[in-house]
Amino acid sequence: MTGIGQHRTCQEPVLDVERIRRDFPILQQDINGHPLVYLDNAASYQRPRQVIEAISHYYERDHANVHRGVHTLSHRATEAQERGREAARRLLNARSTREIIFTRGTTEAINLVAASLGQSLHPGDEILISHLEHHSNLVPWQLVCERTGARLVVVPIDERGELRLDEYHRLLGTRTRLVAMAHVSNALGTVNPVEEIIATARAHRVPVLIDGAQAIAHQAVDVQALACDFYAFSGHKMCGPTGIGILYGREEWLEKLPPYQGGGDMILSVSFSGTVYNDLPYRFEAGTPHVAGAVGLAAAIEYLEDLGLAGIERHETRLLAYATEAIAALPGVRIIGEARRKAGVLSFTIEGIHPHDLGTVLDHQGVAIRTGHHCAMPVMEHFGLAGTARASFAFYNTVAEIDRLVAGIGTAMRMLGA
Ligand code: PMP
Numbered sequence: 001m002t003g004i005g006q007h008r009t010c011q012e013p014v015l016d017v018e019r020i021r022r023d024f025p026i027l028q029q030d031i032n033g034h035p036l037v038y039l040d041n042a043a044s045y046q047r048p049r050q051v052i053e054a055i056s057h058y059y060e061r062d063h064a065n066v067h068r069g070v071h072t073l074s075h076r077a078t079e080a081q082e083r084g085r086e087a088a089r090r091l092l093n094a095r096s097t098r099e100i101i102f103t104r105g106t107t108e109a110i111n112l113v114a115a116s117l118g119q120s121l122h123p124g125d126e127i128l129i130s131h132l133e134h135h136s137n138l139v140p141w142q143l144v145c146e147r148t149g150a151r152l153v154v155v156p157i158d159e160r161g162e163l164r165l166d167e168y169h170r171l172l173g174t175r176t177r178l179v180a181m182a183h184v185s186n187a188l189g190t191v192n193p194v195e196e197i198i199a200t201a202r203a204h205r206v207p208v209l210i211d212g213a214q215a216i217a218h219q220a221v222d223v224q225a226l227a228c229d230f231y232a233f234s235g236h237k238m239c240g241p242t243g244i245g246i247l248y249g250r251e252e253w254l255e256k257l258p259p260y261q262g263g264g265d266m267i268l269s270v271s272f273s274g275t276v277y278n279d280l281p282y283r284f285e286a287g288t289p290h291v292a293g294a295v296g297l298a299a300a301i302e303y304l305e306d307l308g309l310a311g312i313e314r315h316e317t318r319l320l321a322y323a324t325e326a327i328a329a330l331p332g333v334r335i336i337g338e339a340r341r342k343a344g345v346l347s348f349t350i351e352g353i354h355p356h357d358l359g360t361v362l363d364h365q366g367v368a369i370r371t372g373h374h375c376a377m378p379v380m381e382h383f384g385l386a387g388t389a390r391a392s393f394a395f396y397n398t399v400a401e402i403d404r405l406v407a408g409i410g411t412a413m414r415m416l417g418a
Helices: 016-022 049-062 072-092 104-120 138-146 165-171 196-203 251-256 289-305 309-329 356-363 377-382 401-416
Strands: 006-010 013-015 101-105 126-130 152-154 174-182 209-210 230-234 245-249 267-271 275-276 333-337 345-350 370-372 388-392
Touching: 013 309, 016 377, 049 072, 049 289, 072 101, 072 245, 072 289, 101 104, 101 333, 104 138, 104 174, 104 209, 104 230, 104 245, 104 401, 126 165, 138 152, 152 165, 165 289, 196 209, 230 345, 245 251, 275 401, 289 309, 309 333, 309 345, 345 401, 356 370
Parallel strands: 126 152, 126 174, 174 209, 209 230
Antiparallel strands: 006 013, 101 245, 230 245, 267 275, 333 345, 345 388, 370 388
């Protein structure tokens, strides 16, 4: 598979989307009598054949438990697992695989930091988040605050759905113990100015966790250049399997944090008088890991690397611009989230049509979008809404598919009388 470089202009490689689409078996089907148009990528990506085959191959030839066995299959499984770790290190440009922790996904990665770092929080300490967070980067901090007496401080967003940086600077203070913010908002598509967020926090010696769930498949991420302390993402939002994700943690931080869960693999020795914890990264990985997940993650990362994240970002930027213009031109449409920097997500409402009804009519035409609050209820509240319709784009989507979405919305408007 190459998918890239089939059509080249002077500088810009262009994705060969038709060729890429042939890698995705799931996209080759009809839904309700129409060719599938899958525009729910912010919820979960689809998987290319290369990922599916890597997982099958692993189960057909290499599976055993990792780390503990002397036999060949255990060695192979261990190597496969560690290849996944190295692939994630490469993707994030982390300094070392010691900084790469396998988790079940973004949610668990954030909960790990919350549980672990939370142990050193005291009443009056503050955790700084933003108004556009997914519940996964909100509720874990609420739980920590309940347990410790720390306070959750929320940086507001403006009417475009952009972070109020002036408020961020004001709210970041001597009591702030952690800044936890999304790289890209799943509900609005807003790309947060993470460089500035991180640089400001670092100047105050405050660690920063970035929720990268919506950024990881859309743009290149370099944790060393960003200089963040933690970065979390999920495999299933970048063509990998569900049930696997990554927490990047700067080594100095991971060395300081207490273990998250106890069990096998996170220890060096155990006795009733005391337990010696394992080295990084295993200290944070209790129990048998999701080896097939790591295998699939490695294959997904290789796939994205092969396409090139710069080309992916360009393609999606074009799709987003095209879709925004076409949908905004429809009568009664309100675009929700008009940040100057956006990625992959178009949220909107239509006067007189409930988002769920729109989603259902679109599904009858084979077009999959998401409707509702997108696990970001405070964002919906900010805009005075119960929910939106959300189309979200991946590198395998086409302009023709957006035309199908727009035509489908037209049908819904006629059927539902808007
Ligand atoms: N953060 C953001 C911004 C997300 O979009 C999501 C998933 N919608 C999550 C966190 C949680 O990811 P997961 O469910 O894969 O743990």
